Amino acid sequence: MGTYKIAVLPGDGIGPEVTTQALRVLERVGARFGHTFQTTQALVGAAAIEAEGDAISDATMALCQESDAILFGAVGGVSRYEGPNSKVQPERALFRLRKELELFANLRPVRPFKALLNASTLKPSILEGTDLLVVRELTGGIYFGKPSEIRQTPHGLEAIDTLLYSEGEIERIVRTAFELARGRTKKKVTSVDKANVLSSSRLWRRVAERVAADYPDITFEHLLVDACAMHLIRRPASFDVIVTENMFGDILTDEASMLAGSMGMLPSASLGTRQTAHGTFGLYEPIHGSAPDIAGQNKANPIASILSLAMLLRHSLSLEAEAQAVERAVEQVIDAGYRTEDLQEAGKTIVGTEEMGRLIAEAVTATSS
The missing domain is CATH 3.40.718.10 (Isopropylmalate Dehydrogenase)
Structure with a gap:
């Protein structure tokens, strides 16, 4: 039982969509294990440039500093901020976070699910x-x-x-x-x-x-x-x-x-040496980009974001059982034959971003330790 503070930076493109599903899963984790997760959202990337004039504001940096971990979506993919002539680029947010928070170690695990071996x-x-x-x-x-x-x-x-x-x-x-x-x-x-x-x-x-x-x-x-x-x-x-x-x-x-068959399957953690009361402070994000071509269409695969959440639980909050519960839930849903569009396979059930998130969240509740 514990209380944990998480800064949530959904970002651009499909970032908000996949992050929403990760938070949906987090809510189920809290309910099952009796934890309180205090999540505070802030703008980052192109969304922050448009609203605040920079890819990440000083206030958002302060929010991150005061949190136990950061759950990040994706930034970039907005044409008017791309290219060498752009004064401020959305990706600057990530560079600033990594540099100022001294997140020098990026961890990217690759373990293909047995049910997805044919997807590669x-x-x-x-x-x-x-x-x-x-x-x-x-x-x-x-x-x-x-x-x-x-x-x-x-x-x-x-x-x-x-x-x-x-x-x-x-x-x-x-x-x-x-x-x-x-x-x-x-x-x-x-x-x-x-x-x-x-x-x-x-x-x-x-x-x-x-x-x-x-x-x-x-x-x-x-x-x-x-x-x-x-x-x-x-x-x-x-x-x-x-x-x-x-x-x-x-x-x-x-x-x-x-x-692993798709970039939509792979999580990442960016860690430094700073320790909080609960574990190693870090930033967690899917390795995929903002994918503006499918943004807002309920097509994005949220699994990388959900598995990034599992890494957050493990490394920054020292909640190993909770992390494993999330990972088992993902595997159960995949084993049951559910797929997003990036993992299309004959005989499998294609679902959207929201449905995949719902299925995994429900599996967290149903999965025994």
């Missing part, structure tokens, strides 16, 4: 046994390095981006990966880099080797990012924990999402 473009025999976790460094690297600009030269335009990592930034993310591996079955860490080309990756590899020496119980290997991209398709079940830098992680996790 890969053979079920290749997918079987896949249960991996990508740990992506989130606040450094080329996305944050300066200078980053397009500039005029006597010979025409040129562009520059800066890929910068400090020893400390590398060590804390690699150590996070090893600590997570200790709690998993395979107890294996794969460090992914491009050490045959990039100086930043050569430092990454050096630091990773040093950290690995502190974890003799964990199997450790290096893998070049291009080889990792290949092996994710060829032998995904061989991986356990993958740790890598910001851009590589961004790309590899989108690739890995197809192992």
Whole structure:
């Protein structure tokens, strides 16, 4: 029994739709387990730009600081705020949250449901046994390095981006990966880099080797990012924990999402070192974008948002039984043959966003511990 404060930032596109279903499930969790979840919603992304003049306001940042966790929807996909000429872009909200709240570790689990093995473009025999976790460094690297600009030269335009990592930034993310591996079955860490080309990756590899020496119980290997991209398709079940830098992680996790059949199935957590009274403070969001092409049509898959809620319960609120109840509810609904449009399969029942959320919420109540 407890009281928990959650900042809810639905955002743009399908963000509000999928977040609504996650909150529906949260309400059932509270009723079943006797918890009080105090949720406060605020604008973020294009919705915040239009109402408040910025992708995220100082007041919303303060709300997040005062909460135990953040449940995030999606931002972007609004054409008038896209492109290099836009003064304020919706995605700035996420960058600010990650940077100012020091959420340096992005966790993206990939475990295809047995009932959805045919939803992937890969053979079920290749997918079987896949249960991996990508740990992506989130606040450094080329996305944050300066200078980053397009500039005029006597010979025409040129562009520059800066890929910068400090020893400390590398060590804390690699150590996070090893600590997570200790709690998993395979107890294996794969460090992914491009050490045959990039100086930043050569430092990454050096630091990773040093950290690995502190974890003799964990199997450790290096893998070049291009080889990792290949092996994710060829032998995904061989991986356990993958740790890598910001851009590589961004790309590899989108690739890995197809192992589960749809980006609409995959949750994520962004964590730092800050501890609240209940657990590790973090931001939780589906890995998919705002999908403006299907927004408002009751077509979006809310499962990634609901599974992100399960991660929130586990990591930020230390409610393991509650997290497992949500995950079992999702699996039960999938096993019963219900699918959203992104997972169409012959002989299965296609339902909309709201219906999928309702089914999972009801399963939370019905599922025994």
